[in-house]
Amino acid sequence: MKAKRPMIYTGGGVVLGGAAEELARLVRLLGFPCTNTLMGLGAFPATDRQFLGMLGMHGTYEANMAMQHCDVLLAIGARFDDRVIGNPKHFFAEPRTIIHVDIDPSSISKRVKVDIPIVGNVRDVLRDLIRHLDAAKEQPDREALKTWWTQIELWRSRDCLKYDRASAIIKPQYVIEKLYEVTKGEAFVTSDVGQHQMWAAQFYKFDKPRRWINSGGLGTMGFGLPAAMGVQLAHPGAAVACVTGEASVQMCIQELSTCKQYRLPIKVVNLNNKYMGMVRQWQEFFHGNRYAESYMDALPDFVKLAESYGHTGMKIEKPADVEPALKEAFARKDELVFMDFITDQTENVFPMVPGGKGLSEMILV
Amino acid sequence: MRHIISVLLENEAGALSRVAGLFSARGYNIESLTVAPTEDSTLSRMTVVTVGSDEVIEQITKQLNKLIDVVKVIDLSDGDHIERELMLVKVRAVGKDREEMKRMADIFRGRIIDVTDKDYTIELTGTGSKLDAFLKALDRGAILETVRTGASGIGRGERVLRV
Numbered sequence: 001m002k003a004k005r006p007m008i009y010t011g012g013g014v015v016l017g018g019a020a021e022e023l024a025r026l027v028r029l030l031g032f033p034c035t036n037t038l039m040g041l042g043a044f045p046a047t048d049r050q051f052l053g054m055l056g057m058h059g060t061y062e063a064n065m066a067m068q069h070c071d072v073l074l075a076i077g078a079r080f081d082d083r084v085i086g087n088p089k090h091f092f093a094e095p096r097t098i099i100h101v102d103i104d105p106s107s108i109s110k111r112v113k114v115d116i117p118i119v120g121n122v123r124d125v126l127r128d129l130i131r132h133l134d135a136a137k138e139q140p141d142r143e144a145l146k147t148w149w150t151q152i153e154l155w156r157s158r159d160c161l162k163y164d165r166a167s168a169i170i171k172p173q174y175v176i177e178k179l180y181e182v183t184k185g186e187a188f189v190t191s192d193v194g195q196h197q198m199w200a201a202q203f204y205k206f207d208k209p210r211r212w213i214n215s216g217g218l219g220t221m222g223f224g225l226p227a228a229m230g231v232q233l234a235h236p237g238a239a240v241a242c243v244t245g246e247a248s249v250q251m252c253i254q255e256l257s258t259c260k261q262y263r264l265p266i267k268v269v270n271l272n273n274k275y276m277g278m279v280r281q282w283q284e285f286f287h288g289n290r291y292a293e294s295y296m297d298a299l300p301d302f303v304k305l306a307e308s309y310g311h312t313g314m315k316i317e318k319p320a321d322v323e324p325a326l327k328e329a330f331a332r333k334d335e336l337v338f339m340d341f342i343t344d345q346t347e348n349v350f351p352m353v354p355g356g357k358g359l360s361e362m363i364l365v
Numbered sequence: 366m367r368h369i370i371s372v373l374l375e376n377e378a379g380a381l382s383r384v385a386g387l388f389s390a391r392g393y394n395i396e397s398l399t400v401a402p403t404e405d406s407t408l409s410r411m412t413v414v415t416v417g418s419d420e421v422i423e424q425i426t427k428q429l430n431k432l433i434d435v436v437k438v439i440d441l442s443d444g445d446h447i448e449r450e451l452m453l454v455k456v457r458a459v460g461k462d463r464e465e466m467k468r469m470a471d472i473f474r475g476r477i478i479d480v481t482d483k484d485y486t487i488e489l490t491g492t493g494s495k496l497d498a499f500l501k502a503l504d505r506g507a508i509l510e511t512v513r514t515g516a517s518g519i520g521r522g523e524r525v526l527r528v
Contacts, residue, residue: 104431105427105430106424106427106428106430106431109420109423110424113420
């Protein structure tokens with residue numbers, strides 16, 4: 001309550017523990033800013049003003065800056081992964097009190113030293129917290145909070161996710177934005193690993209938990225399509241989008257056959273830049289543009305491939321065709337539609353905290 | 366810091382490899398590791414000697430506790446405890462060395478458990494440092510072979526590790 005610059009950081013634990021409702025109540029009750037990890041997206045509504053976006057290596061400027069400069073950090077169901085806090089030494093250069101709620105004692109004080117550990121089921125802990133807060137006389141320091149929010153809005157106004165909207169080539173970010181609009185934010189979205197995954201996490205605003213299905217720290221290319229199949233089987237009528245890349249999707253491409261057999265009308269959003277984009281990005285930033293083994297000169301014709309499995313294939317090459325294609329695909333409720341979006345080969349994911357650097361040392365657009 | 370960690374675990378195939386796998390996957394040191402069934406044949410007792418900072422030891426005990434096969438874990442070095450290790454040493458024993466080796470074994474309260482006309486096999490029990498001291502006291506060239514069990518430990522007095 002005495003915190004001047006509080007911050008709430010939550011991870012996949014809140015989703016797994018079914019505590020999204022409690023989290024939203026707590027965040028609104030306190031009026032603090034909130035950020036989610038990659039695995040925690042959807043635990044707090046992404047369209048809420050109190051949400052700062054995802055944090056970490058490809059997190060937003062405002063989330064990472066607030067994380068670095070807060071004086072009290074409430075971490076819930078999260079594990080301070082290296083993709084989340086960057087260099088722990090740099091993170092520790094700023095003094096702050098850390099409160100960590102987690103069901104697994106081994107997650108506490110593993111990578112950063114925690115001041116107040118709370119071991120327990122997230123939902124139970126949050127309910128208790130809310131009960132205590134309701135009964136407490138003390139209120140958060142509204143004056144300090146106002147100053148803190150002014151600072152955060154300043155960071156937010158940096159508009160760290162901006163990209164060239166006038167581009168004549170399809171920007172991958174644009175595809176995800178349109179996917180969000182066309183599905184009204186209601187789709188279940190699975191992804192593989194790479195740039196497409198980060199763009200999906202940044203640009204699809206998840207308001208509900210368990211809508212974003214991702215292998216997170218396991219980093220498994222090839223996860224997206226089979227995961228989408230599972231989701232579609234569990235929710236037969238729902239819109240399920242597999243956001244993937246031309247490299248990832250080929251890891252389990254044979255599942256298109258299973259999709260046919262079980263009539264799973266998944267919508268595959270293939271962001272095709274003919275590169276293992278994230279590898280290419282690292283090679284560009286950190287290895288002097290030496291693009292070794294990250295380019296794809298031998299890609300199949302995905303439209304024909306999808307058709308050969310008995311599905312519908314679409315190739316989209318112009319920005320103006322993105323929205324109509326998505327609309328058409330999602331209107332075909334009983335078919336698997338494979339959308340091959342030919343996107344800008346040179347696009348990079350920003351912001352980026354380079355490996356080994358601190359959270360506030362981001363590369364920005 | 367050197368720590369001696371005692372673990373009760375299911376006496377089942379694969380339990381040992383889970384523990385060993387945890388240590389190797391996470392890069393923790395193992396100085397020694399001993400394991401054998403207890404009076405309850407469904408349980409094994411393991412003693413792990415490891416070296417690490419307080420944070421590392423905290424993680425080791427937490428991670429051990431997460432393994433399904435592990436029933437209980439204590440860090441014996443947290444309190445009073447007794448530690449023993451058994452060593453068998455085969456030494457060359459010819460000529461005047463024969464008498465000398467017998468005397469050394471007596472001084473360290475070792476026992477000669479096998480004899481030929483050329484060598485003795487000496488059994489010695491104690492803390493690791495006592496065994497080290499014995500080996501140091503011998504002429505290096507006289508040592509033909511050593512085998513050590515690694516430390517076993519138990520809490521002093523009423524400090525008991527059981528289910």
